[in-house]
Amino acid sequence: MKRILILSTALTGLAFAAQASDLTVMSWGGAYGAAQTEAFVKPFTAATGKPAVMVDSDNPAPAIKAMVEAGNVTVDVASVEYADAIRLCDEGVLEPIDAAALPAGADGTPAADDFLAGAVTECGVSTDIWANVFAYDTTKFPEGPTTVADFFDLEKFPGKRGLRKGAKAVLELALMGDGVPAAEVYSVLGTPEGVDRAFAKLDTIKSEVVWWEAGAQAPQLLADGEVAMTTAYNGRIFAAAQNEGKPFQIVWDGQIYENEMFVVPKGAPNLADAMEFVQFATSTEGLRASAQQISYGPARKSSMKEELIFKDGKTVMAPHLPTAPENLANALETSSEFWVDHDAELNERFQAWLSQ
Amino acid sequence: MADASSTVLTTADGRPLKAALATALVRAKRRAFLLVLPLLLFVLLTFLVPIGYMLKRSFEHDGFTASAPALVEWFAAHPDFDPANPPEEAFAALTQDLARMQVEKTTGIAGTRINYSVPGTISLFKKGAREAKDMTPPYREALVALDAAWGTPVLWRGMQSAASTYTPEFYYVASDMKLTDSGWQRGGDKERIYLYLFGKTFLVSGIITVLCLLLAFPVSHLLATLPMRKSSLLMILVLLPFWTSLLVRTTTWIALLQEQGVVNDLLVNLGLLSDNGRLRMMYNMTGTIVAMTHVLLPFMILPLYSVMRVIPPSYARAARSLGATSWTTFRRVYLPQTLPGIAAGSLLVFILAVGYYITPALVGGADGQLISNLISFHMSKSNWSLAAAIAAMLLAAILLLYWLYDRLIGIDRLKLG
Numbered sequence: 001m002k003r004i005l006i007l008s009t010a011l012t013g014l015a016f017a018a019q020a021s022d023l024t025v026m027s028w029g030g031a032y033g034a035a036q037t038e039a040f041v042k043p044f045t046a047a048t049g050k051p052a053v054m055v056d057s058d059n060p061a062p063a064i065k066a067m068v069e070a071g072n073v074t075v076d077v078a079s080v081e082y083a084d085a086i087r088l089c090d091e092g093v094l095e096p097i098d099a100a101a102l103p104a105g106a107d108g109t110p111a112a113d114d115f116l117a118g119a120v121t122e123c124g125v126s127t128d129i130w131a132n133v134f135a136y137d138t139t140k141f142p143e144g145p146t147t148v149a150d151f152f153d154l155e156k157f158p159g160k161r162g163l164r165k166g167a168k169a170v171l172e173l174a175l176m177g178d179g180v181p182a183a184e185v186y187s188v189l190g191t192p193e194g195v196d197r198a199f200a201k202l203d204t205i206k207s208e209v210v211w212w213e214a215g216a217q218a219p220q221l222l223a224d225g226e227v228a229m230t231t232a233y234n235g236r237i238f239a240a241a242q243n244e245g246k247p248f249q250i251v252w253d254g255q256i257y258e259n260e261m262f263v264v265p266k267g268a269p270n271l272a273d274a275m276e277f278v279q280f281a282t283s284t285e286g287l288r289a290s291a292q293q294i295s296y297g298p299a300r301k302s303s304m305k306e307e308l309i310f311k312d313g314k315t316v317m318a319p320h321l322p323t324a325p326e327n328l329a330n331a332l333e334t335s336s337e338f339w340v341d342h343d344a345e346l347n348e349r350f351q352a353w354l355s356q
Numbered sequence: 357m358a359d360a361s362s363t364v365l366t367t368a369d370g371r372p373l374k375a376a377l378a379t380a381l382v383r384a385k386r387r388a389f390l391l392v393l394p395l396l397l398f399v400l401l402t403f404l405v406p407i408g409y410m411l412k413r414s415f416e417h418d419g420f421t422a423s424a425p426a427l428v429e430w431f432a433a434h435p436d437f438d439p440a441n442p443p444e445e446a447f448a449a450l451t452q453d454l455a456r457m458q459v460e461k462t463t464g465i466a467g468t469r470i471n472y473s474v475p476g477t478i479s480l481f482k483k484g485a486r487e488a489k490d491m492t493p494p495y496r497e498a499l500v501a502l503d504a505a506w507g508t509p510v511l512w513r514g515m516q517s518a519a520s521t522y523t524p525e526f527y528y529v530a531s532d533m534k535l536t537d538s539g540w541q542r543g544g545d546k547e548r549i550y551l552y553l554f555g556k557t558f559l560v561s562g563i564i565t566v567l568c569l570l571l572a573f574p575v576s577h578l579l580a581t582l583p584m585r586k587s588s589l590l591m592i593l594v595l596l597p598f599w600t601s602l603l604v605r606t607t608t609w610i611a612l613l614q615e616q617g618v619v620n621d622l623l624v625n626l627g628l629l630s631d632n633g634r635l636r637m638m639y640n641m642t643g644t645i646v647a648m649t650h651v652l653l654p655f656m657i658l659p660l661y662s663v664m665r666v667i668p669p670s671y672a673r674a675a676r677s678l679g680a681t682s683w684t685t686f687r688r689v690y691l692p693q694t695l696p697g698i699a700a701g702s703l704l705v706f707i708l709a710v711g712y713y714i715t716p717a718l719v720g721g722a723d724g725q726l727i728s729n730l731i732s733f734h735m736s737k738s739n740w741s742l743a744a745a746i747a748a749m750l751l752a753a754i755l756l757l758y759w760l761y762d763r764l765i766g767i768d769r770l771k772l773g
Binding site: 059061062065066069087088089090091092160165199206209210211213224225226337340341342343344345347348349351352353354355 | 475730734740
């Protein structure tokens with residue numbers, strides 16, 4: 001009995017030791033997780049010989065927070081939303097990242113000048129810029145919607161609407177749909193009247209809304225014909241259109257974009273390798289590789305110097321990226337400061353509104 | 357009898373039999389205890405300790421107390437200060453703490469703690485902490501000039517409340533209360549959500565339990581009375597979905613019931629519905645109830661079946677032969693004997709339903725949300741204390757129901773198999 005105990009303990013220990021040697025990256029799964037695996041994880045192993053694996057999560061931020069609190073961190077690098085990268089950093093859950101150690105651009109530009117404004121924070125480095133957009137099925141609307149106001153126009157464009165179940169990006173969309181210029185959205189939303197106005201706008205389509213939660217649901221709803229148009233992460237619509245030939249069209253008017261960040265949780269089992277991975281992934285070439293897998297824009301200027309071509313070898317990526325100048329005509333950058341402050345409050349209000 | 361002591365029974369090696377028996381008994385007891393010890397430790401470590409930790413979490417938060425010592429001390433010395441007009445020394449303590457937070461990088465933690473009751477404070481704290489070390493007296497004017505929010509009573513009430521590590525604040529929030537300039541008050545009509553969802557969760561769970569019972573009762577009866585070979589087949593039909601992943605079953609219901617789904621397509625093709633009149637059976641309360649009833653059905657069938665199987669058919673036959681109608685036989689003879697199974701199944705289904713969140717999250721749409729979806733939301737937003745407070749209230753409500761159940765039906769009548 002005793003021998004069995006010792007043996008099994010030793011074996012378990014070995015199993016943990018074997019696990020601990022692999023660099024573990026946690027991301028969002030779906031088309032996005034697949035793109036990051038191809039662009040970052042596999043090339044990293046190929047270049048350094050260090051084994052690395054990708055694990056999926058619905059949202060990596062609460063997962064790593066729970067791991068750090070429990071003192072059992074199994075993830076080395078995680079992909080989190082911008083506001084979460086700031087919030088978790090404030091809460092002491094993340095390792096600070098040495099901005100000076102980030103590699104210079106391929107053209108020699110120092111990293112500090114190469115990255116777009118806000119792309120490097122105390123604990124995170126941007127892997128891409130993604131956007132909340134809305135998309136429709138071109139077979140349903142040959143003369144499709146073109147502005148964010150059309151999303152709320154049930155007379156001109158009848159049919160169900162898909163929206164992400166949550167206050168973030170939905171309230172901003174409602175205000176822009178109600179005619180608030182992008183630059184004023186957060187100052188309006190910061191007042192009680194502004195919040196009322198956003199909900200009043202949502203009231204006009206409430207009966208026709210199908211709510212989705214996981215990123216992969218939005219293109220699925222559109223493909224099933226459950227909705228006539230839906231908000232979605234732009235890369236998911238692009239992936240469905242390119243890889244599966246779906247007749248989906250993105251409307252860029254009123255897009256809400258933000259940086260996605262790689263962060264390293266405190267107590268990561270392979271800290272040095274994690275930092276090396278972050279530097280590798282966010283180099284000029286790393287960000288280029290990512291943008292060739294999925295239509296999220298790179299956060300380095302040097303990554304966009306040469307034309308980006310999708311992995312199919314022919315589609316030019318530039319017009320599909322949130323950062324393309326023509327797509328930025330009426331665009332809003334998510335205010336992480338606003339959402340760090342008001343997330344809980346507005347979501348309570350949102351849930352109350354939903355159940356009314 | 358006077359020489360009873362001399363006739364004490366002894367064992368072969370000369371020890372008194374009583375003592376030897378007692379030793380053997382103790383040894384047997386110890387062995388029995390050692391056998392249950394793994395389970396005991398397991399239950400303790402994986403069940404009681406986490407629940408205790410959760411309860412502790414629901415009224416404990418040291419985010420502010422650990423990072424603002426000067427202000428905490430001041431609050432302790434002045435419990436009756438006027439939040440509408442805090443004195444200069446309070447502002448001095450605050451400025452001192454803000455400067456300290458900037459150095460120790462605890463601004464986010466402290467701001468987050470206050471933000472739970474006073475939205476908007478995280479950025480306020482960050483801004484204040486950045487400027488604090490350059491501020492000069494009077495601090496009140498300096499802070500208010502930076503942001504008028506520093507002078508508001510609600511903020512001072514929030515900080516006072518957060519200045520003790522243990523606080524009932526999270527329970528206030530979970531009861532739809534809001535901190536205002538004049539203290540905790542019931543939230544506005546557009547903000548109240550938790551109590552409403554508590555009520556709805558219990559109502560929906562009740563409906564699901566009744567539906568499960570109605571569907572499971574005939575099936576269990578059939579299972580218990582059919583010949584072995586047929587009932588085995590039927591049992592497999594019950595168990596197969598039980599062994600299938602919850603997510604698979606839930607998404608199957610989506611495929612079946614959505615507006616462009618199998619059921620609607622069928623009805624439209626049969627001409628029973630027009631293409632524009634498709635039924636909405638998914639992404640609302642109907643979807644939640646249908647999917648959850650299906651998922652939880654085996655938990656009702658199995659206890660019912662195990663009870664019905666051992667009811668001798670001769671009782672019903674005797675009742676019939678004595679002239680009872682089939683309804684009377686069922687009501688007065690058969691049904692009372694199945695009560696322990698009904699009770700066990702209902703309790704299982706109800707308690708599982710109250711805590712469900714994956715199914716309502718996937719098929720619930722706007723109005724199919726239950727309280728556990730909000731617990732999961734606050735977990736994901738790192739407000740674990742509020743999540744713990746809601747969970748503790750849910751636990752208390754279930755324990756109350758359990759107690760009522762014990763009083764009305766008796767827990768010893770419960771029979772799971």
